[in-house]
Amino acid sequence: MNDTYRSGCPINLTLEVLGDRWSLIVIRDIMFGNRRHFRELLQNSEEGIASNILADRLKRLVERGLLSREDDPSHKQKGIYSLTEMSIRLVPIFAEMGAWGRRFMPVSEELSIRAQLLEEGGRPLWEDFMDELRVLHLHAPRDPAKPSVFDRLRAAYLEVVARNAAAADAAE
Amino acid sequence: MNDTYRSGCPINLTLEVLGDRWSLIVIRDIMFGNRRHFRELLQNSEEGIASNILADRLKRLVERGLLSREDDPSHKQKGIYSLTEMSIRLVPIFAEMGAWGRRFMPVSEELSIRAQLLEEGGRPLWEDFMDELRVLHLHAPRDPAKPSVFDRLRAAYLEVVARNAAAADAAE
DNA sequence: TTAAACCAGTTGCAAAAAGCAAGTGGTTGA
């Protein structure tokens, strides 16, 4: 691998690690979709990532400390990919990218409801979400008093999907 | 150009427009370095962009609404590139990327002082900075009472450069 | 116990993008 960077600028360095068309997509699916296995990431991919690209990105992200990989004890072949502190701290970047995309790009309602919640919740919600991701991915202890942001994002998404499915049924 | 997107996800759409190794670098240099001409972007490039790549990115960013180009009245051959509202609103993403890079990547002090100020200033500072960029790039009216964030970022950068140069001299 | 389905990738090849060095046709200022 290339060990020399183009410059010491923080924006450039972030771009050198994450500035391609797939790395953040893979992390997004693990983070928001809780997809932890190769097959889940491949087959549920909204954008249709190819298996060789996925394999390459997973390898690279593990090498660079943005993901970790461990064997699944329940299945000899399965690997489990987890976020690290480094990738959990991408939540604010995802939130800002989601907000920007919602404002300027032709997003679909279904796929942007979570970005909307994240934008409206602001930094306090991001912090809660990062704490939850630490529980899920870093085996951090869970605070049972806190309601799950992950569940809230998921519920909002499923609600939009169900509403749109019902509307589609009614239109038939 | 390709007019069909991989998915309607806001993060994906943002990535489809900005997810490569150079687009954000070009915008960063226009935004924080106030480089407005082709030559300035080419020759002062910290990361050493090639002229054909720069030409291609400028063209693409103008096509996609992230930059505008007008002729320089003082020189028939010069073009002036300006930010648009779309790219000015990338300030929060740059700020979060800068913060992440500073935390996790081997940044240089000189090139990260501006990211540090932006991180410490938080959203109120980002809003002020965006207002200033609107004055500089969109010909918006200037509020003369407000001190310039751009100048503050620039002054902090130059101070670090000067301090380090003095330290280097002393060490000789 | 055997066959189908599942698992995490790999391989081979074509197309697209990036990177490098040199060149183009025109403008400006001394």
Next chain:
DNA sequence: TCAACCACTTGCTTTTTGCAACTGGTTTAA
């Protein structure tokens, strides 16, 4: 009038992406 400057372009090689088929092993269910 001539050198320096201007915004790119061209031609070429290397690297990355994308597609489709394949691999060798594991689990599950008849």
